[in-house]
Amino acid sequence: MKNICVIGSGYVGMVTATCFADLGNKIVAVDVDEGKIEKLKQGVMPIYEPGLEELVERNVNAKRLYFTTSYEEGLQDADFVFICVGTPSAVDGEADLKYVRAAAQTIAEKMTKPLIVVNKSTVPVGTGDWTAEIIRNAQPEPIDFAVVSCPEFLREGSAIADFMNPDRNVFGSTNREAAEEVAHLYDPLGAVTVITDIRTSEMIKYASNAFLATRISFINEISIICERLGADVTEVARGMGYDKRIGPHFLNAGAGFGGSCFPKDVKALANMALIHGTHPQLLNAVMEINDFQRKHLGMKIRQLLDDSVDGKVIGMLGLAFKPNTDDIRDSPALTIARTLMNQGAKIRAYDPVAMENVKDELPTIELVENPYAVADGADILVVLTEWNEFKQLDMKRVKKLLNEPILVDGRNIYKPQTMRELGFVYRGVGRGFNGEGVRSD
Numbered sequence: 001m002k003n004i005c006v007i008g009s010g011y012v013g014m015v016t017a018t019c020f021a022d023l024g025n026k027i028v029a030v031d032v033d034e035g036k037i038e039k040l041k042q043g044v045m046p047i048y049e050p051g052l053e054e055l056v057e058r059n060v061n062a063k064r065l066y067f068t069t070s071y072e073e074g075l076q077d078a079d080f081v082f083i084c085v086g087t088p089s090a091v092d093g094e095a096d097l098k099y100v101r102a103a104a105q106t107i108a109e110k111m112t113k114p115l116i117v118v119n120k121s122t123v124p125v126g127t128g129d130w131t132a133e134i135i136r137n138a139q140p141e142p143i144d145f146a147v148v149s150c151p152e153f154l155r156e157g158s159a160i161a162d163f164m165n166p167d168r169n170v171f172g173s174t175n176r177e178a179a180e181e182v183a184h185l186y187d188p189l190g191a192v193t194v195i196t197d198i199r200t201s202e203m204i205k206y207a208s209n210a211f212l213a214t215r216i217s218f219i220n221e222i223s224i225i226c227e228r229l230g231a232d233v234t235e236v237a238r239g240m241g242y243d244k245r246i247g248p249h250f251l252n253a254g255a256g257f258g259g260s261c262f263p264k265d266v267k268a269l270a271n272m273a274l275i276h277g278t279h280p281q282l283l284n285a286v287m288e289i290n291d292f293q294r295k296h297l298g299m300k301i302r303q304l305l306d307d308s309v310d311g312k313v314i315g316m317l318g319l320a321f322k323p324n325t326d327d328i329r330d331s332p333a334l335t336i337a338r339t340l341m342n343q344g345a346k347i348r349a350y351d352p353v354a355m356e357n358v359k360d361e362l363p364t365i366e367l368v369e370n371p372y373a374v375a376d377g378a379d380i381l382v383v384l385t386e387w388n389e390f391k392q393l394d395m396k397r398v399k400k401l402l403n404e405p406i407l408v409d410g411r412n413i414y415k416p417q418t419m420r421e422l423g424f425v426y427r428g429v430g431r432g433f434n435g436e437g438v439r440s441d
């Protein structure tokens, strides 16, 4: 049993705190957002993450997990403090470190005994050294501490399983002993461990996200070529994925990558490269292709509506940036909705869990209670998040409800042939000539 303080109760902080508690440690989770902490104390989750609520309840009841806004309380008995605050994009795409700075400063001011400070936020290479400097300068009197980088690789929607069954855990520090102590916290998981220096650890995180984003942009570029040449990108990806050197993951063409991480992290890495005098050509192309993929879907929708969306009702299935999350940060669905609304369209949408968040972000979208209500009287139906519940809709009913039986499958969840047999004008992503399907002759 270790005493651990977790700073920041967002997606990463909540999962880290709860999973470490479940492994038998005593955790105090600290957040500056009073409303969030108040809700957590009442058992109300600030985010939607499958399995989280039950796990929080179990560990709160077992008195292994506490929530507070007080750093003093959080640090009182702590041997480790995990920084899990946001690192959003700043003006030029660089990571904005204001939350990390504030957390480091407050830790320095409130710590009363030696401490290992673990950075889980995704931060530019060099931030570990900078964090140590901030702590050193802000301590009222010198107390021993070490800084360890321990990047997080979980995915939203499967975060608990990812924490409990990681492909690897990475630890970086100038203080090897401290890195090993943090690594021991993960011993019960039996995962592969990489212990390295702090800058390499920070770079492993950016390089991993950028590589996955590159695979997505690669297959999206292939999808556009498939549309011109009459091939089906889903079959192309399947045929590629069996090659062990390539593998099947992250080869789904679609609306492009979104979320709070890939877009900002690729941008931040490109920015790091630029300000250090190199030219990140591939990273720039990855971002450009991703922007184009969203625009391309918007253009496809417009073309199918006789080149004008003005006054048309566009039905959207899915608003979250991916299934099994309520996160709408940089969601392709919202970018496409904004573009179409600027061109005069009316958007009617449904998402199983993200609608509350959309109400604040884009109040002009009409939100309805199920996929059939979306289709009712719409001029076109567009799938933008591949939620399971969209995969087996009563498509005969959907077709009857639509004004025109036009279906844009932005995540390739339906079989083109089946949809055409049902009488839909079907367009997927990268599925045959101009998205019209592979010729059977």
Ligand code: NAD
Residues within 6 Å of the ligand: 007, 008, 009, 010, 011, 012, 013, 030, 031, 032, 033, 036, 084, 085, 086, 087, 099, 102, 103, 120, 121, 122, 123, 152, 153, 154, 155, 156, 260, 261
């Ligand atoms: P988030 O925005 O969901 O949560 C951050 C939390 O930190 C918020 O609750 C905020 O109130 C709190 N906070 C801000 N400043 C604070 C301070 N000074 N003291 C205490 N609390 C403070 O962010 P997130 O999605 O959990 O991401 C956190 C970091 O982890 C980012 O760097 C992100 O890139 C990285 N990351 C995220 C994921 C993911 O799936 N979301 C996965 C891997 C890594």
Ligand code: UGA
Residues within 6 Å of the ligand: 122, 152, 153, 154, 155, 156, 157, 209, 212, 216, 249, 250, 251, 252, 253, 254, 255, 256, 257, 258, 259, 260, 261, 262, 321, 322
């Ligand atoms: C991603 C990484 O997968 C995690 O390892 C990492 O920890 C996290 O970013 C982070 O640093 O925050 P996440 O953003 O939760 O996790 O979701 P992913 O499943 O990776 O999907 C990201 C985006 O790519 C989504 O918009 C998804 O729709 C899109 N995507 C994914 C595709 O378009 N095609 C694919 O084949 C896979």
